[in-house]
Amino acid sequence: MPSTKTLSTNNRRLNDLGGGTVGGLIARRAAGHPDKSAIVTPTGSMTYGELDLTASRVAAGLTGLGLEVGDSVAILMRNRIEWIAAWAGAARCGFVCVPVNTAYKGTFLLHALQLTSARVIITEPAFLPALEEVTAELAHPVHVVCINSSEPATAPMENDSSVPRVIGWSDLEKQADADYSAPELNPHDVAMIALTSGTTGRSKGVVCPHQMLTVAARENVEAMETQSWDRLYTCLPLFHGAALLNITLHGIYAGAAVVIGDRFSASRLWTDVKANGITMFNALGSVLPMLLAQPPRADDRNNPVRKVFAAPAPPEVLMPFEDRFDLHIVEGYGLSEIKNVTYNPLTGRKIGSIGKPTRTTELQIQSENGEPLAPGAVGEIVYRPRTSGVMYTHYLADPEATIASMRDLWWRTGDLGYADDDGFYYFVDRKKDALRRRGENISSYEVESVLLSFPGITEAAAVGTPSELGEDEVLAVIGTDNPDNLNLDALYEHCDQRLPHFMVPRYFRVLADLPRTPTGKIRKAELRSGGVTDLTWDSHAAGRKPTRVI
Structure with a gap:
């Protein structure tokens, strides 16, 4: 394993390569280490050179379908190698990736496709029935690219002529122009539309520029001190930023290998981790408690993991988890609109805190009237960036919601928290979930x-x-x-x-x-x-x- 001095040098080198576009980042990694393992999934793997080449081929194929820079490409698939290929290809040629939750169907699915005006849907056979129910209602034309499809390339989804025909994944490359050349993109160009959970209404489309994603990856690397020899793991769904940005793009930024599981299994996770030599993984929601609830084993501490990024990780879970599995948990805080904006530092952390703001982040705790509050006082966590291009640009087709989210040049998170005298922040609750009793x-x-x-x-x-x-x-x-x-x-x-x-x-x-x-x-x-x-x-x-x- 490299020395501490080498690690410090590597971190400076990685920081110098930050920023830019997703496609440009992949190209730089491929130029430096084309034969290094990049992505490993249950359905296939790619080196950095193969990932770069595949991105260009998919980009050319999508362009051959008539798409132009700024058009949206929806991805409706489970975790598999083609998910990464589709995302990288869309990013390479300036198309906007729309990760679609695999649980979406009916009005949820129709709203996602209609809102984002998706021109292409890349999917797999299991989701064709759900698409059949909604594609005829779309107000715009759409192509469906289906991986592993047994249907011929010209087969319609059904006999209705208004429903798009399906082409196979292998047929996508046939659409490509041999002389295709990817356009030059700006870091402020749109890379992705993230769909919110829709807990208070229909999902919003969070419009994210390339620079927001690459800076998020860089800040993950900085906070976790990730190295090129690390092996990162996620079994969370790729349609979620926790898997796509906090692990996959994070690993690509570090030039590390990323291993993607098909789904979370509390009984299988440690087996997968040990078999793949994983040094880092992430966890959301109930993942840590579910792993703690598994029967203790004599070899629980005998695993290669050194760090876990988790949100949330309350002290009642964090401390027994670290002790049982012999690793270090880093807690942080973020939202789709602003990426991760805090991390608890590796050295000098405060357990129970969500950490300190990243170097592109300014936070404040405000009262209901927008007044800044003193350390220890609970109020709304509000945010603004210290540089351009590192937060969402707007909610798609919803200017009212975009305006309502801002007050006095601060973006309102809707979360309650407080800060201490040392600049550490603490999450208290969602404003709408807070209770009052007696x-x-x-x-x-x-x-x-x-x-x-x-x-x-x-x-x-x-x-x-x-x-x-x-x-x-x-x-x-x-x-x-x-x-x-x-x-x-x-x-x-x-x-x-x-x-x-x-x-x-x-x-x-x-x-x-x-x-x-x-x-x-x-x-x-x-x-x-x-x-x-x-x-x-x-x-x-x-x-x-x-x-x-x-």
């Missing part, structure tokens, strides 16, 4: 963190529900791998010992699966509307005396 403000995030620290709990949501006193009570909705063995009395005691009395949930409900948006976020509005049911456990029920009066 005159006290409650962070659902903090309640959920304590719930997730109880053995066997894999996911949790804390929401308000009306009580007989006219105020909200706290309802904890939880998921577990083994509901028959879950002791709710013990879970209540666990919360009662760790939370202020006004934050302890009164009600507990166990669900096999918590309702989620197509991008995996828990639908808290649905849980709130469901309220207390016959299957809800009440800590105040007759015969059950809480440890403290709430």
Whole structure:
């Protein structure tokens, strides 16, 4: 392994290569190390030289279909090598990549394609039925490119002449002009439209320039001190920025190898990690609690991983996870519109914090009136960039939402937090999820963190529900791998010992699966509307005396 001096030199070299376009970054990596492993997936792998060549071939093929710079290319596929090829090819020739959630169908899928005016949809056979239901309703012409399709290249999706014909992945290259030359792109050109979760309405299209993506990759490298000999892993879906930017483009920026799993499996993750020599992976939501809930093994600490990027990673999860698996967790904070904007430093971190702003980031905590608040005071986290091109440009076809997100030249995150005297930031809650009980403000995030620290709990949501006193009570909705063995009395005691009395949930409900948006976020509005049911456990029920009066 390289010396510390060599690592420092490598980091300076990587920083000097930052910025630019996604296609340009891939080309630079290929020029420097064409035979080095770049991408490994269950369906194939590519070196940096092969990735660069494939990007050019896909770009030429898409251009041969009649697309022009700025046209949108939707990708509706599971994690596989063609996903990366399609994304790299679109980026190479100035087309706009639209990653589409594989759970989308019906109106969700129609809205995604209609909003982004996707001219080409690159997909696989499993999703053709969902596309058949919506493509005839599109107001613009569209090509469908299907990988591994058994249908002939001219076969229609159905007999309706208004529905586009399907061409196979191998046929895409036949569309290419042999003299094709990729256009020269500007780092401020649009690279991607990210679709938001749609928790408060229809998904918005977040318009992201190339420079936003490449700077996000550079700041990942800087925060994690990633080296070219690292092997990065993700099993999160590529349509999500956590997999596409925080691991895949991050690894490409570092000139490292990126291993992409087909899906998350708590029982299989460590096997995959060890088999591939993984040194770094990422985790979102309930991934860390689900891994902790697995039965301990004698070789848990015998793994090659040295760092994990996780959001969130509350202390109740972070510390036992690090101790059990002998690694270092870096927590950070970001949103689709502004990329990751904080990281907890590798040296001198504060556990429980989301870290300090990156060098392109300025943050502030503001009151409801937009006034800056002193350290320790809770308010809305607001953001603005220190340089151009590192945040989204606008919400597609939604100027009202774009304007509403800004106030006094600050972008409003909709999240509550605070900063300390040392410049570390702390996440408290989403503004819309914050609870108030007995005159006290409650962070659902903090309640959920304590719930997730109880053995066997894999996911949790804390929401308000009306009580007989006219105020909200706290309802904890939880998921577990083994509901028959879950002791709710013990879970209540666990919360009662760790939370202020006004934050302890009164009600507990166990669900096999918590309702989620197509991008995996828990639908808290649905849980709130469901309220207390016959299957809800009440800590105040007759015969059950809480440890403290709430």
